[in-house]
Amino acid sequence: xxxxxxxxxxxxxxxxxxxxxxxxxxxxxxxxxxxxxxxxxxxxxxxxxxxxxxxxxxxxxxxxxxxxxxxxxxxxxxxxxxxxxxxxxxxxxxxxxxxxxxxxxxxxxxxxxxxx
Amino acid sequence: xxxxxxxxxxxxxxxxxxxxxxxxxxxxxxxxxxxxxxxxxxxxxxxxxxxxxxxxxxxxxxxxxxxxxxxxxxxxxxxxxxxxxxxxxxxxxxxxxxxxxxxxxxxxxxxx
Numbered sequence: 001x002x003x004x005x006x007x008x009x010x011x012x013x014x015x016x017x018x019x020x021x022x023x024x025x026x027x028x029x030x031x032x033x034x035x036x037x038x039x040x041x042x043x044x045x046x047x048x049x050x051x052x053x054x055x056x057x058x059x060x061x062x063x064x065x066x067x068x069x070x071x072x073x074x075x076x077x078x079x080x081x082x083x084x085x086x087x088x089x090x091x092x093x094x095x096x097x098x099x100x101x102x103x104x105x106x107x108x109x110x111x112x113x114x115x116x
Numbered sequence: 117x118x119x120x121x122x123x124x125x126x127x128x129x130x131x132x133x134x135x136x137x138x139x140x141x142x143x144x145x146x147x148x149x150x151x152x153x154x155x156x157x158x159x160x161x162x163x164x165x166x167x168x169x170x171x172x173x174x175x176x177x178x179x180x181x182x183x184x185x186x187x188x189x190x191x192x193x194x195x196x197x198x199x200x201x202x203x204x205x206x207x208x209x210x211x212x213x214x215x216x217x218x219x220x221x222x223x224x225x226x227x228x
Contacts, residue, residue, distance in 0.1 A: 004158070031213075031214045033214075033215075035218075040125070040220055040221075041220060042120075042122070042204060042218040042219055042220045042221050043159070043204065043206075043216075043218040044218070045215060045216070048213065048214075048215060050213060050214075056213070058215070090158050090159075092158070094214050096214075104149075104161045104164065105161070105214070105216065107158030107159050107160070108158050109156070109157055109158050110156075110157070110158055
């Protein structure tokens, strides 16, 4: 199993450009999450999904959109990138037991995004 | 949004020394988790705690779920160079979304 994979690994954008980050997991997990990591801020939740076709806002959703059309994929979109979105983005997934999310979240290797 | 207060922010220690770090919150959590992030990688779960007062070990790592449910502690004994990385605490209130709230992280450097 590949676990959680993220593409691309690195990307540089100009202000105003758009892009989509792809997260894929092969563990049949129900729950998926997008975080951003900034120095001294820890990991902050952007959006999450509790199942195929459902998404919800996290702590810092502004400027981002997500889609979960297939259970194994969770896409994060930036419609008009801003320098404040320069960060490292992590995707994570977790499985459910009896309809509740299990504690361990499995993380991907991250995407380092720079917006100039 | 709420974050957990994790301290210290960074530590630079000699190989063989013991390490302690902690996490506090103004709110109660049902679950406390400790993750480690190696440079250039995503976080990996080290220890999960489910009950107030619980003390759990994983090799040289020991973590405790505070009695008040508002704090947690992680200890690393006899540190080695591969312990280098960022350690995050994370708390969870409800299980129907699985959402975690992370601390700011403790960066650990170990001098051989």
